[in-house]
Amino acid sequence: MTRGDEPDRGQSQPGRETVEPPDWFVEQANVTDSVVYDRFEREWPDCWREAAELLDWEEPFETVLHGTDGPPFEWFPGGRLNAAYNCLDRHLPERKNQLALVWEGHLGESRTYTYLELYREVNAFAAALREHGVSPDDVVTLYLPMVPELPVAMLACARLGVPHNVVFAGFSADALATRMERAESEYLITCDGYYRRGSAVAQKNKADNARIAVDHDVSVVVLDRLGRDVHLGADYDDYHDLLAAHEGAEIEPVSRAADDPLFRIYTSGTTGQPKAVTHTTGGYLAHVAWTAQSVLDIKPEDTYWCSADIGWITGHSYIVYGPLALGTTTVLYNGTADHPKKDQLWELIEKYAVDVFYTAPTAVRAFMKWGEEYPAKHDLSSLRLLGTVGEPMDASAWEWYREHIGGGECPIVDTWWQTETGAILVSTLPGVDEMKPGAAGRPLPGIEASVVDRSGAAAEPHSAGELVVTRPWPGMPRALLDGTGWGSVPDSVEEWRYYPEDSVSVDDDGYITFLGRIDDAINVAGRRFSTKELESTVAGVTGVAEAAVVGADDETTGTAVYAFASPENGYAESELRAAIEDAIVNAIGGIARPKEIVFTPDLPKTRSGKVMRRLLTAVANDEELGDTSALRNPEILGEIQSTTRQK
Numbered sequence: 001m002t003r004g005d006e007p008d009r010g011q012s013q014p015g016r017e018t019v020e021p022p023d024w025f026v027e028q029a030n031v032t033d034s035v036v037y038d039r040f041e042r043e044w045p046d047c048w049r050e051a052a053e054l055l056d057w058e059e060p061f062e063t064v065l066h067g068t069d070g071p072p073f074e075w076f077p078g079g080r081l082n083a084a085y086n087c088l089d090r091h092l093p094e095r096k097n098q099l100a101l102v103w104e105g106h107l108g109e110s111r112t113y114t115y116l117e118l119y120r121e122v123n124a125f126a127a128a129l130r131e132h133g134v135s136p137d138d139v140v141t142l143y144l145p146m147v148p149e150l151p152v153a154m155l156a157c158a159r160l161g162v163p164h165n166v167v168f169a170g171f172s173a174d175a176l177a178t179r180m181e182r183a184e185s186e187y188l189i190t191c192d193g194y195y196r197r198g199s200a201v202a203q204k205n206k207a208d209n210a211r212i213a214v215d216h217d218v219s220v221v222v223l224d225r226l227g228r229d230v231h232l233g234a235d236y237d238d239y240h241d242l243l244a245a246h247e248g249a250e251i252e253p254v255s256r257a258a259d260d261p262l263f264r265i266y267t268s269g270t271t272g273q274p275k276a277v278t279h280t281t282g283g284y285l286a287h288v289a290w291t292a293q294s295v296l297d298i299k300p301e302d303t304y305w306c307s308a309d310i311g312w313i314t315g316h317s318y319i320v321y322g323p324l325a326l327g328t329t330t331v332l333y334n335g336t337a338d339h340p341k342k343d344q345l346w347e348l349i350e351k352y353a354v355d356v357f358y359t360a361p362t363a364v365r366a367f368m369k370w371g372e373e374y375p376a377k378h379d380l381s382s383l384r385l386l387g388t389v390g391e392p393m394d395a396s397a398w399e400w401y402r403e404h405i406g407g408g409e410c411p412i413v414d415t416w417w418q419t420e421t422g423a424i425l426v427s428t429l430p431g432v433d434e435m436k437p438g439a440a441g442r443p444l445p446g447i448e449a450s451v452v453d454r455s456g457a458a459a460e461p462h463s464a465g466e467l468v469v470t471r472p473w474p475g476m477p478r479a480l481l482d483g484t485g486w487g488s489v490p491d492s493v494e495e496w497r498y499y500p501e502d503s504v505s506v507d508d509d510g511y512i513t514f515l516g517r518i519d520d521a522i523n524v525a526g527r528r529f530s531t532k533e534l535e536s537t538v539a540g541v542t543g544v545a546e547a548a549v550v551g552a553d554d555e556t557t558g559t560a561v562y563a564f565a566s567p568e569n570g571y572a573e574s575e576l577r578a579a580i581e582d583a584i585v586n587a588i589g590g591i592a593r594p595k596e597i598v599f600t601p602d603l604p605k606t607r608s609g610k611v612m613r614r615l616l617t618a619v620a621n622d623e624e625l626g627d628t629s630a631l632r633n634p635e636i637l638g639e640i641q642s643t644t645r646q647k
Contacts (some may be wrong), residue, residue: 022447025384026366027359029430029432031431032432033432036446041445045471051286058080061076061078064076074287076282076474083158084122085253089119090314095115096114098300099113099303099330102329102330103147104332106196125246125251129157134162134187136161136163138186138187139162140153140165141164141180142164143188143207144166145334146169146335154263164264168630169309170632173209180214186216186219188219190228191238193225193230194220206221220237224414256281257281258280263631264278265316265419277479280478282476284423288422289326291424294445295427296356296385296387298328298356302329302355303353303354305331306358307357307358337367343375354383356385358386358389359388359609361609362610365545369546369567380407383410386486390609392513393439401436415427416512418500420476421469421500423473427440436509439513446471455470466499466503469499470496502516514532516532522550522559524559524560533588541576541580544568546565546603547565552596561595562598563597577597602633605632606632625637
């Protein structure tokens, strides 16, 4: 049975709180039996052997987990493997001519790589890196846009057993230098430039400035993307020249212990200083492979697309390592969703008959704002599953996404995880669980998490509390494995816990709704309001596509509410302003009435789709914006500032 054969089952109904997965999906899903929850609970931690068995091990592990009561933890001790081998070599006997990567560029150009072609380029670049003296004691920094050479470089490093350090291409020279300095990275892979919304970005200039700023020598490889014959000086090498010099080379994959580092990545740095997170080879790879198969329902014959940037953890886990470990075809897109036209994504889904599409809730709200006519122009019937990641997904966006992108039938997995967790921890299993629009789901099998109050005691159902993870998981980073991780533990709590610092509520069925970060609150005249609650109220107004709410200094109340709203096409701001005020007063109270409601065509967002509320707070307070290099749409800030100052 395929999508469309059974139009009635799985359709949400007015007033219905849950949506069942349709039969046609359940019949083909990778995980279909609800006993998986009980089995993983009963057999924990040995249940995670199932994830490890998705990989090929050069040497088998002795046990699944060493240390269960507290750190140090060690997942799959004694086991040895290589991540690049698991993503490439082992697939060659069965699918060497199957597409591994499909790439679409900003200017409409495209490239494809079969598994054999990707294997050959990875080997050639690994040989070049080895000739340059790169060894497992080094860290190689990758400062590239969304081009195929980025996953090639990642897998070349993994093949050599060398940790890579991907830095988002949109970051500034200072941000790059900081991350290279902290990683003590002496090798940099970058490009001459790339196109962003039709304009060329001088990437090598930023890399040059960063290279000067660090206090150690740096060898640089430059990829020619613009075709302008950029001059290369001393300690610079051309990427394509290196490939040509090492064509046909084959590098034996370096055996790595399960707890050896695979890569280092920094949190986005949207606030404060960036924090380094190091993920391991065995535990991380097993976790992302298992969740890609069980949550995203990825199969080798699929064409799968995650619209994130590889510069963030989502791209590492669910563009590169998870999909390629499963032997599927993964799509890379070096462009934006609305340039040069607002149906770019739907055109590509139709072109490549994408089966699974994974994007950010903020992107979905932008799609809503642009209008349903754009996806309606394209055949999206190939889609089997939709997913979201990055921020909480409100019910109205969930319903729109399912109706207009999923044809009213596709299940949606609303996933929660972090850079620190490495892979998904909370979501529904699409072939097993009912969906609840606005709620992410239960902790996945093998994951133990609960909602607690400030004392560490269990919070009451439907009341706001803090999420806490009370068992280790395979994808945890080195800092948590060693017991040097993050998250405060109340004095009354003795057992090991990880606090992600997310505010949540849980219902009677154990479904978790994410309300925002625990510090995402606005204190107005001594009363605290959740920004997520305020934003959901604003976004729930008919005609509002997306919203962000921040607090700004106020002489009378200490803090005042500022609401930034993006309207859908065809709605007058005057009508929306009154409707937003009424909605907040009716839902929360007059004390939360916004001091200002600012209408904007877009909100400032990172490439991963997260709204940078720090910048909106600075706008509301008429302060300096600081570093905006993480933004995918920096031009919107000037418009927002101008509108706000006119109030």
